Structures are given as structure tokens and as C-alpha cells.
Amino acid sequence: MHIHVTLYSEFKKFAPDGTGQFDLTLPPGASLGLCLDRLQFPENSEYTALINGRRAHRESLFKEGDTLVVFPLICGG
Amino acid sequence: MYGWMGKILRVDLGAGTCKGESVDPSVAKDYIGGRGLGIYLLRREGDAGVDALAPENPLIMATGPLTGTGAPTGARYMVMTKSPLTGAVTCSNSGGMFPTELKRTGYDAIIFTGRSEAPVYLWLDQGKAELRSAGHLWGKNTHETTDMLQKETDAHAKVACIGPAGEKQVLFASIMNDKHRAAGRSGVGAVMGSKNLKAVVVRGSKGRIPLADPEAFKAFNKEIMDVFNAGVKQAPLGLTVNGTAGVVMTTQNFGVLPTKNWQQGTFDGWEKIHGEELTRRFLKKNTACYGCPIGCGRLTKVDDPRFQGEGEGPEYETVYAMGSNCMIDDLAAIVKANYICNELGMDTITMGATLACAMELVERGYLPENEVGRSLTWGDGEALVELTRMTGMREGFGDQLAQGSYRLADRYGHPELAPVSKKQEFPGYEPRGAQAMGLAYATSPIGGSHMRGDPAYFELFSVPKPMDPHQWEGKAKVTSAFQDLSAIIDSAGLCIFFAVRNLAAKDLGVAPTGVLEYLNAATGLNYTLEELMLAGERIINAERLFLAEAGFSRKDDSLPDRLTRTPAPTGPAKGMVCRLDSMLDEYYEVRGWSENGIPEDGVLKKLGLDRE
Numbered sequence: 001m002h003i004h005v006t007l008y009s010e011f012k013k014f015a016p017d018g019t020g021q022f023d024l025t026l027p028p029g030a031s032l033g034l035c036l037d038r039l040q041f042p043e044n045s046e047y048t049a050l051i052n053g054r055r056a057h058r059e060s061l062f063k064e065g066d067t068l069v070v071f072p073l074i075c076g077g
Numbered sequence: 078m079y080g081w082m083g084k085i086l087r088v089d090l091g092a093g094t095c096k097g098e099s100v101d102p103s104v105a106k107d108y109i110g111g112r113g114l115g116i117y118l119l120r121r122e123g124d125a126g127v128d129a130l131a132p133e134n135p136l137i138m139a140t141g142p143l144t145g146t147g148a149p150t151g152a153r154y155m156v157m158t159k160s161p162l163t164g165a166v167t168c169s170n171s172g173g174m175f176p177t178e179l180k181r182t183g184y185d186a187i188i189f190t191g192r193s194e195a196p197v198y199l200w201l202d203q204g205k206a207e208l209r210s211a212g213h214l215w216g217k218n219t220h221e222t223t224d225m226l227q228k229e230t231d232a233h234a235k236v237a238c239i240g241p242a243g244e245k246q247v248l249f250a251s252i253m254n255d256k257h258r259a260a261g262r263s264g265v266g267a268v269m270g271s272k273n274l275k276a277v278v279v280r281g282s283k284g285r286i287p288l289a290d291p292e293a294f295k296a297f298n299k300e301i302m303d304v305f306n307a308g309v310k311q312a313p314l315g316l317t318v319n320g321t322a323g324v325v326m327t328t329q330n331f332g333v334l335p336t337k338n339w340q341q342g343t344f345d346g347w348e349k350i351h352g353e354e355l356t357r358r359f360l361k362k363n364t365a366c367y368g369c370p371i372g373c374g375r376l377t378k379v380d381d382p383r384f385q386g387e388g389e390g391p392e393y394e395t396v397y398a399m400g401s402n403c404m405i406d407d408l409a410a411i412v413k414a415n416y417i418c419n420e421l422g423m424d425t426i427t428m429g430a431t432l433a434c435a436m437e438l439v440e441r442g443y444l445p446e447n448e449v450g451r452s453l454t455w456g457d458g459e460a461l462v463e464l465t466r467m468t469g470m471r472e473g474f475g476d477q478l479a480q481g482s483y484r485l486a487d488r489y490g491h492p493e494l495a496p497v498s499k500k501q502e503f504p505g506y507e508p509r510g511a512q513a514m515g516l517a518y519a520t521s522p523i524g525g526s527h528m529r530g531d532p533a534y535f536e537l538f539s540v541p542k543p544m545d546p547h548q549w550e551g552k553a554k555v556t557s558a559f560q561d562l563s564a565i566i567d568s569a570g571l572c573i574f575f576a577v578r579n580l581a582a583k584d585l586g587v588a589p590t591g592v593l594e595y596l597n598a599a600t601g602l603n604y605t606l607e608e609l610m611l612a613g614e615r616i617i618n619a620e621r622l623f624l625a626e627a628g629f630s631r632k633d634d635s636l637p638d639r640l641t642r643t644p645a646p647t648g649p650a651k652g653m654v655c656r657l658d659s660m661l662d663e664y665y666e667v668r669g670w671s672e673n674g675i676p677e678d679g680v681l682k683k684l685g686l687d688r689e
Binding site: 008009044045046048050052053054055069071072073074075076077 | 311312314315316319321323324326327328330331332353373392393394504505506527533534537538539540543545546547573574577578648649650
């Protein structure tokens with residue numbers, strides 16, 4: 001299963017080539033948690049993850065062709 | 078009294094007199110201070126039906142019992158009056174150093190009544206109040222005024238003043254303090270200008286704010302700051318690193334970054350106006366208000382010869398209003414227009430949103446460009462800078478922009494293009510993709526605002542817990558809880574940015590548990606949690622009564638059709654509209670208000686409030 005991933009800000013360093021945008025192959029039915037573990041996100045990272053623009057949790061499951069965006073949590077505007 | 082100084086200064090600008098009066102301790106407990114004290118005094122002193130720019134409209138500046146105490150972010154004061162932009166109440170809130178210094182003069186609040194014959198300023202020196210001529214300051218911008226006043230009073234005095242925009246009664250003129258901090262919204266600066274009051278200058282170095290239980294205060298403060306500091310050590314706060322402009326990434330990705338006068342929620346040029354770009358290109362250093370451990374303020378400098386300048390900002394709201402909303406991705410132009418707003422004394426949100434509305438009026442052929450006096454198209458940063466200056470000076474077409482977007486759009490026959498509730502422009506969160514924001518805008522006592530109960534916390538920032546931003550069912554109860562919490566925070570003298578995350582319960586009921594501990598240690602009033610929450614609800618209802626007395630009802634708790642009838646064209650919320658009507662029914666029920674949005678006898682009795 002392939003997904004499109006965009007990592008922003010300090011999370012770019014977890015991208016294979018450091019640019020922040022890449023395609024990733026995951027086992028069928030993989031969760032966000034598995035994906036972040038595979039990218040070696042530290043467990044205590046404060047992030048917002050969106051799958052196809054909707055907020056996702058570690059248990060959220062991917063489908064073929066999904067887009068994942070991950071950026072740091074910020075609070076207050 | 079503890080936490081409180083126990084005195085209010087009454088300044089009669091017509092008679093030229095200043096005299097002190099005592100604070101009633103039962104009012105202090107029921108209304109907390111700050112915003113609560115402000116609405117209590119406004120209802121006692123004022124007439125909700127009065128013309129906002131008439132001498133009969135009182136102008137109130139009020140600190141809270143935690144202002145200046147050393148409680149983290151206890152730096153705030155509120156400006157309460159009737160707004161010339163909306164006709165509703167104002168709750169304009171600012172930090173910096175001025176509020177703490179004001180309180181140290183020995184007064185919790187100042188009530189200005191009447192109108193001075195000639196320009197004056199108030200010099201409040203260690204408790205001694207005096208009105209002085211401000212003829213030589215009239216026409217000066219806020220920075221010049223501040224420098225001149227510190228020179229002629231005390232180099233360490235703190236200044237809150239208006240610029241030319243307030244003098245000329247631009248309907249969204251602000252009151253600037255410490256040069257760069259703004260009681261920005263709803264035209265409080267125009268009310269000050271209408272009174273011929275140029276500035277308030279305070280020096281209170283000898284004053285000490287008495288605490289009821291300093292040991293308990295210190296112990297609780299240590300507990301809170303230990304947790305805060307441990308978190309910051311793990312990862313610095315986004316607000317500290319990139320300022321509030323770092324929120325652009327969040328709103329863009331959720332599809333709620335208002336763009337092209339609220340036609341859509343995504344902006345292709347967002348990375349050019351994002352906080353990271355501001356940090357990289359323009360940041361000189363962070364700034365912080367009194368007692369603030371976050372430091373979200375930005376001291377910036379622009380070298381680009383077209384937009385050269387130095388000052389503070391921009392905040393996220395400015396970046397949305399003057400950036401994406403005008404399709405402008407030239408960050409230097411946005412920063413420069415922000416400086417101009419601060420120097421002339423104007424609200425950046427209404428300025429940017431009004432300009433975007435003008436751009437759409439021109440594009441659709443409703444507003445002839447020859448009336449503007451120059452070309453005005455989406456994305457034009459030079460037009461933004463020039464028209465911002467002209468608005469503050471009410472020059473040429475700036476005189477039309479100075480009325481805000483509603484009156485502008487109405488003049489050209491299309492009021493539906495104004496992005497407003499109660500004639501006040503929205504902050505930067507698109508309610509088609511963040512439903513509760515729409516409810517908060519519609520029910521905020523000041524019209525379009527994010528600061529009087531901010532659902533962006535639970536819809537976008539996951540604080541204290543996330544709620545799906547596309548859901549509308551069940552949002553009324555959480556939104557009203559956040560509104561009550563904001564009333565408590567604003568009244569205590571704290572900043573939303575710290576208090577929501579660190580001083581409230583970690584569930585969607587957001588009980589003000591931490592604020593309670595600070596307030597009790599500071600005031601000795603021994604609030605129970607229930608009493609404090611009732612005080613928040615009392616303040617919201619007192620404001621609502623003021624609005625009802627001014628003629629507001631359900632018809633005014635509205636959003637433009639653009640948000641409730643036209644589906645979002647782009648982004649994650651594509652196809653959605655804001656379900657305001659459904660949420661409003663639920664909201665009035667939660668509040669104990671009638672179907673028409675008027676507080677019912679039951680809730681008024683519970684809160685000890687009377688109709689006028």
C-alpha cells in the first residue's frame with residue numbers, strides 16, 4: 001500500500017531524503033502509529049497528523065493513495 | 078482588599094476632575110475584575126442606547142486581581158465601552174507593561190466620562206491624578222506620543238495612547254500601549270478620540286499589590302511553573318519559536334485559512350507568509366508581556382527599501398487578514414502595514430478584512446477603481462501599505478475604508494460581501510471547516526472575534542482534547558464552556574495563551590481549576606470552583622443583557638450567507654457550509670436563553686442579575 005507523506009518544520013528530519021515530501025510503502029491496513037514508528041518519530045512528539053485533511057490518531061488506518069500531513073502542535077493565534 | 082487595590086479612579090473629562098472611589102467587595106467577588114468589573118461598571122454608568130461616540134458613553138479601563146501579581150501572564154487589562162463599529166459592548170484586551178503599572182498607581186480601574194473641550198492626557202503618578210493639555214501631541218503617532226510623554230513626565234512611565242486614527246475616529250481605531258501592544262478591536266480608540274483624550278500615562282513604582290496568602294501563591298506558582306518548564310524543556314512552544322504567525326501551517330492544512338475575502342480556506346502562497354518565514358526573514362528578537370514565560374511577541378525589522386521599518390508583529394490574525402485574505406504573499410508588505418496600523422493606532426484584523434472586501438467589490442465591478450484612486454487587485458502589497466496609511470489618516474478613499482467592511486460594502490450595495498458578525502470582521506478561522514468557530518463568532522458579545530471563547534483550541538489545536546472540526550452536534554455546550562472560561566481569564570487579568578492550556582481542567586468542560594488557586598491565594602475571597610464558574614457565566618449574561626438593551630437579538634447572531642449557504646470550494650472542508658442555525662438552537666438552550674437569544678428569568682435569577 002502506498003501513501004503520500006508531507007512532513008513540516010522540525011519533522012522534516014524524519015523524511016528519508018530530508019525534504020519532507022515522499023511516498024511511503026506500508027503493509028495493507030497499516031495504522032498511523034505504525035507509520036510514525038517506521039519514520040522513527042519519538043513517542044512523546046507533540047504533533048498534528050491529518051489523513052486526507054482530517055485529524056488522525058495513532059489508531060487511524062490508511063487506505064491506498066491516502067495523503068498524510070504531519071506538523072508540530074501550536075496553540076494560540 | 079487583597080489582589081485588588083480597592084480603588085477606582087473616576088475622571089470627568091467635561092468638568093476636568095479626577096476623584097477616587099472604593100470598590101464594593103461583593104462586586105469584586107461576583108465579577109472577578111477586568112472584563113467582569115468593566116461590564117458591571119458599564120451597565121451601572123452607561124446607557125446601552127447611547128451613541129458610542131457621544132460624551133455620555135463611558136470608557137472604562139480595568140485590570141484584574143491577578144494583573145501584576147507575578148502569576149504567569151498576569152499582565153492584562155480590558156477596555157470596555159460601547160463600540161462605534163458594532164453598537165455592542167467592547168472587550169478590548171491588551172498586555173505589555175502598562176496594565177501592571179496602572180494597577181501599581183493604586184487604582185484597579187479608571188472610568189472616563191464626558192468629553193474634554195480640548196485635547197488632554199491623564200497623568201497618574203503614584204496615585205496622584207492630573208489632566209494635562211495634549212494640544213502639542215494631537216496629530217502625533219503612537220510612537221512619537223509615547224516618547225514625548227515619557228520625556229515630559231517620567232522616563233519610566235508607561236503610556237497607553239491613540240494615534241491619528243483614534244483622533245479621526247476611524248471606527249476600528251485601537252488604543253496602543255507600550256508602543257506595540259494593542260487594545261485593538263471594536264474601535265475603543267475612536268471612543269477615546271471622541272473624548273479628546275489622547276493618552277493615559279502611569280507611574281506606579283512605589284505601589285505594591287497586596288496578596289492574601291503570599292506563601293500559598295508562591296507554592297502554587299512553583300507547581301504550575303515546574304510543569305510548564307518541564308514541558309518546554311522537552312520541546313519549545315510553537316508560540317515562542319515562531320509567534321502566533323506559526324498558526325498559518327495549522328489553518329492551511331485544516332483548510333480554514335481565510336482566503337480571498339472568505340471565499341475559500343486554502344491559500345497557495347501560505348508558506349511565504351507563515352511564521353517560519355517571518356522568523357527567518359525579519360525576526361530580531363522575541364518580546365514578552367509582564368510576567369509571561371511564553372514570549373510570543375516579535376520584534377521585527379524590514380530592510381526591503383519599499384517597506385523599510387522596525388516594530389513589533391505581525392500576529393497570525395494580521396497575517397491572515399492582510400495576507401491570504403487579500404491574496405498577498407509578500408510578507409514584507411504585511412509587516413509594513415502592521416507597523417503602520419500600530420503607529421497610527423488601528424486594528425489590523427478589520428483593516429485587512431476591509432481591504433479584502435474592497436478588492437472583491439472592485440473585482441465584481443461594484444466599486445469603480447476611480448473612486449479608490451488607484452488600482453486595487455488581489456495580491457497587491459503596495460496597495461495594502463498605501464491604503465492602510467490613507468485609512469489611518471482618513472485621506473481620500475481611506476475615509477471610506479475607515480468605516481469598516483460592513484459600511485463600505487453596504488455603501489456599494491453589497492453588504493453580503495462583508496465578513497462580519499455584528500458588523501465586526503472575523504479573525505482567521507474559516508467556520509465551514511471549523512464549525513464551532515462560526516458559533517463563537519455569531520454569539521461573541523463583541524461580534525466577530527476569537528478571543529471571547531476560542532473553539533480553535535479544541536477544533537484545531539487539540540487543547541485540552543481534540544473535537545472534529547467538521548462536526549456541529551454537541552458544539553454548543555463546549556463553546557459556551559470556553560466562553561465562560563475566557564470571561565474568567567479576561568477578568569482575572571491573565572492571558573488566554575497560557576491559562577487555557579495550563580490553568581484549566583484537561584477535559585472539554587474546561588473548569589478554571591488553576592485560575593481558582595491563583596485567585597484564592599491572591600484575593601482571599603475563597604471562591605469555590607462552582608462560584609467562580611458562575612461568575613464567568615454571570616459576566617457573559619451581563620454582557621448579553623447590555624446587548625439586548627441595545628436592541629440585539631437572534632437576528633444579530635449571524636454569519637454571512639457566504640459561510641452558511643455557499644459550500645467551501647477547496648480543501649478538506651470542500652462542499653461544507655457552517656451549520657449555524659442548528660448550533661444556535663442548541664446554544665440558546667444550553668445558556669437558558671429564549672429562542673430569540675434573550676436571557677430568561679431563570680438564568681438571571683440564578684446569577685443575581687437584573688434587567689435594566
